[in-house]
Amino acid sequence: MNEPLELRKVTKYFMDGEQKAEILKELDFKVNRGEFVAIVGPSGSGKSTMLSIAGALLTPDGGEVIVNGRSLGGLSDSEKAKVRLTSIGYIFQASNLVPFLKVKDQLKLVAELAGSWDDSARKRADELLEAMGMSQRQNRRIQHLSGGEKQRVAIARAFMNEPDLILADEPTAALDASRSNEIIALIKREAHSRNKAAVLVTHDESVLHHCDNVYEVSQGKLRLR
Numbered sequence: 642m643n644e645p646l647e648l649r650k651v652t653k654y655f656m657d658g659e660q661k662a663e664i665l666k667e668l669d670f671k672v673n674r675g676e677f678v679a680i681v682g683p684s685g686s687g688k689s690t691m692l693s694i695a696g697a698l699l700t701p702d703g704g705e706v707i708v709n710g711r712s713l714g715g716l717s718d719s720e721k722a723k724v725r726l727t728s729i730g731y732i733f734q735a736s737n738l739v740p741f742l743k744v745k746d747q748l749k750l751v752a753e754l755a756g757s758w759d760d761s762a763r764k765r766a767d768e769l770l771e772a773m774g775m776s777q778r779q780n781r782r783i784q785h786l787s788g789g790e791k792q793r794v795a796i797a798r799a800f801m802n803e804p805d806l807i808l809a810d811e812p813t814a815a816l817d818a819s820r821s822n823e824i825i826a827l828i829k830r831e832a833h834s835r836n837k838a839a840v841l842v843t844h845d846e847s848v849l850h851h852c853d854n855v856y857e858v859s860q861g862k863l864r865l866r
């Protein structure tokens with residue numbers, strides 16, 4: 642079976658004025674099914690850049706990104722969009738939900754976009770909302786939810802299309818300690834119980850005990866901590 646994510650010698654530059662700043666330098670990384678890993682490192686070290694490249698949201702300047710055994714390099718934009726929609730679940734710092742849609746419709750929308758809104762998807766949406774403790778609020782509009790509730794809906798949405806790879810960029814930055822632990826435990830449970838790969842970028846040391854491995858970005862490369 643193919644690994645959900647592999648980065649091979651990934652390099653990324655940004656222009657800093659006239660200077661070329663090399664953020665990632667031939668970085669190698671791999672995550673297995675059922676594995677939940679954290680990426681830590683100082684501000685500006687390249688964590689979000691790495692996650693965006695892993696999630697097919699940003700193109701590297703060198704190296705290869707392989708999602709479920711497929712190299713993204715040779716894919717057209719529409720093929721990449723399909724990978725993003727069906728193979729990857731994203732959770733960001735701000736929940737990035739559609740403000741005017743009801744809770745349940747957020748899940749329906751991503752399933753419809755993937756062409757998979759059917760009876761079994763309806764059941765899955767119900768189960769996910771139940772698991773996130775959001776069943777009672779399924780007909781609420783997003784703007785009427787608290788920060789923690791929004792984040793739980795965002796997680797349910799990220800899991801909706803059963804992606805093999807879950808990418809979370811500072812998902813707890815706006816939450817208190819107990820909510821943060823709750824959210825991270827939900828991601829861990831999905832990875833472990835459904836055999837998904839999950840990658841968490843975080844500054845929050847207090848949630849790292851949930852992770853199977855912790856990597857640090859340093860000098861453009863990753864090292865196991």
Ligand SMILES: Nc1ncnc2c1ncn2[C@@H]1O[C@H](COP(=O)(O)OP(=O)(O)OP(=O)(O)O)[C@@H](O)[C@H]1O
Binds near residue numbers: 656682
């Ligand atoms: N689009 C861009 N154009 C130019 N420079 C960028 C761009 N995106 C990121 N950078 C720079 O690349 C470096 C790495 O940024 P990145 O957001 O990946 O770091 P990070 O480790 O996630 O930081 P933080 O922990 O503060 O979120 C930073 O110096 C940032 O300013």
